[in-house]
Amino acid sequence: MAQELTTRASVELGTAHFKEANEQVRVALEHADVVELHCVYAQRYLGCAMPAGKRLEIHGTPGNDMACYMDGGAIEVFGNAQDQIGNTMNAGSVVIHGRCGDAAGYAMRGGEIFVRDGCGWRVGIHMKQYEQKCPAIVIGGDAGSFLGEYMAGGVIVLLGRPGEYLATGMHGGVIYLRSRLDEQDVPQGLVLEEVDEADKELLRDLLGRYNVAFADELGAPVADDGEGFWRLRPASSRPYASMYAS
């Protein structure tokens, strides 16, 4: 049960069903701004639609769809995350001290996801951006196939290697790669360029925060000057403009 500690509370989820677990978390968040979750065994939807000013610290393994529709809250996971974190996330931040599964950041519109290690397939699929909202995903390790598929906005920084079918259908946003792709590996309709000063400034900010979160446990910070990165972006925001005739 929830124990109130002024603005901190602690909840042990154990094997509770996600419906019960999320209700416990919601009750705890009503009384405290920071809620620690212990013994988390793959309960789904933790932090669902969580607003700004609220924070979850998750010890264990959160289940699928963590931080779905999240609206300004913060989640830190001390372990690995499963599939589809940050689904349609609107604002907020997610920090994973481990790796995450498939489809992280699906249709994410705002906020940030920092993953210390690698990620599964289809991460950042259909990420978008809108006015001041520009979501960012930083992946410390390798990515599975289809990274940034249908990407319509936002920023992905990949420190490891991309998988196959990188950024197919990408029509907005930017992916920063630490390693250059061979010419024949640059997907159709996309352009690969060296980063410029503005890119480096963005990378310094994101990588600096990656280091704040993970440098200690990695034993050393990653280089955060943005040097040597490559920028992958779509050649057109209208990739299918001439595909149809009526």
Place this chain on the structure above:
Amino acid sequence: MLDYLLPRYKVERDRDLCVQCGVCERSCSNQVHRVDDDLGRVVVADYAACVNCQRCVVMCPTKAIAITRWPQVDSGSANWTLGSMQDIAKQAQTGAVLLSSMGNPEPYPIYWDHLLLNASQVTNPSIDPLREPMETRVLLGSRPGMLKVNEREHKLVSPMPPQIKLDVPLMFSAMSFGSVSLNTQMALAMAARELGTYFNTGEGGLHRDLEPYAANAIVQVASGRFGVDPHYLEAGAAIEIKIGQGAKPGIGGHLPGEKINAEVSRTRMIPQGTDAISPAPHHDIYSIEDLRQLIFSLKEATRYAKPILVKIAAVHNAAAIASGMARAGADIIVVDGFRGGTGAAPKRIRDNVGIPIELALAAVDQRLRDEGIRSTVSLVAAGSLRNSADVVRAIALGADAVYCASAALIALGCHQCGDCSSGKCNWGIATQRPELTRRLNPEVAAERVVNLIRGWNHEIQEMMGGMGINAIDSLRGNRLMLRGVGLNEKELEILGVKYAGE
């Protein structure tokens, strides 16, 4: 390159009636008509640009205009029709995928027209809806297997799942802001409130001007997640997950960048001028279990306070899929037949993919009944309900309620020209051009839709009364009220109806 296209239509102008007022020229965004000042009279300038929207015909003060087919004969072949050859000419010119709009126009069987309704004679006398109560209210949502009631205090002991209440057995199907104008959505929202039913935002977000109507809105979540945030999910009376659409099963959506103006951009929460691409699949759904994950993410986000609809296109295995949807936690199953409309779909998909709603609906209802789970979910049929008799047939085949869109648009002025994707709709419906959207007055348009549905609802009451039925619940799945004509045995078996005379 010379294009080999012929005009599709010809404008016939009665020179005796024409007063050369120029209304036709001002009516036409396709610039078919042109007033030639040198000649001092109206001349038709460009037949090839005419799409047969009939705006000029309706607006002409002297009814001097009629649109006819282009008189060119075809090759004489029943195989190589003019239409099929013109499609080839277009693709030879452009190398493009042919785009089309509105519902499948091909002459496939319309099963509604082969189903006749019953009426009481002598026994079980008919009921006069003018003098006796006649219930057309429908509650949509999942239903518990059992209900505990405290009879002494007249209170429910077991919780009821969330439901939405329709005063008429009909809702307006999803049409997004972007595919249709805000005035169109506004008209449907106002009509829904007046009628005690619901409109559907489509995958285009909820425009801030529609928020006062949110209690009558079903908000849609589709693969592109446009406009979806916690506020949007909280705003609607119910949430619909769109898996598929009858007009384009297996295909996503694609709103071209030129239609993403400032307002559409704000409502969808995407940048102006970029293509809005809804991928064909939800990339988080590869199984019924994954669908369950999305359904429950929406239930969690709204604290289990709203029913979740899941909409699929009527396809070959619709019955088995619907069973999975019910087990995945969908409260309301929507099946959209292959005649359902669209703002834009590849022509070959629209005209060749999917199955008729009549067969799909009967199959889904039967499958859910066979599995003993029909009563746990609601079933909504969509995909071209043309009149109140079609609504009665759909309910008798097993639907709790229907979705209609094309009929509502026709009430607003749509003449089914099928040119929605051009964005030049002269009726102010499928366009974002301010000079065209202002042609549709939302108050007047809402009144026309309310009139239509009130008329339909009264007809539904009369048909029910004729059958001796005084509540629409008693009509649902009551296939004995239907008889088939001109159908083969297999069709009768799937529809679950007897032949007329049996």
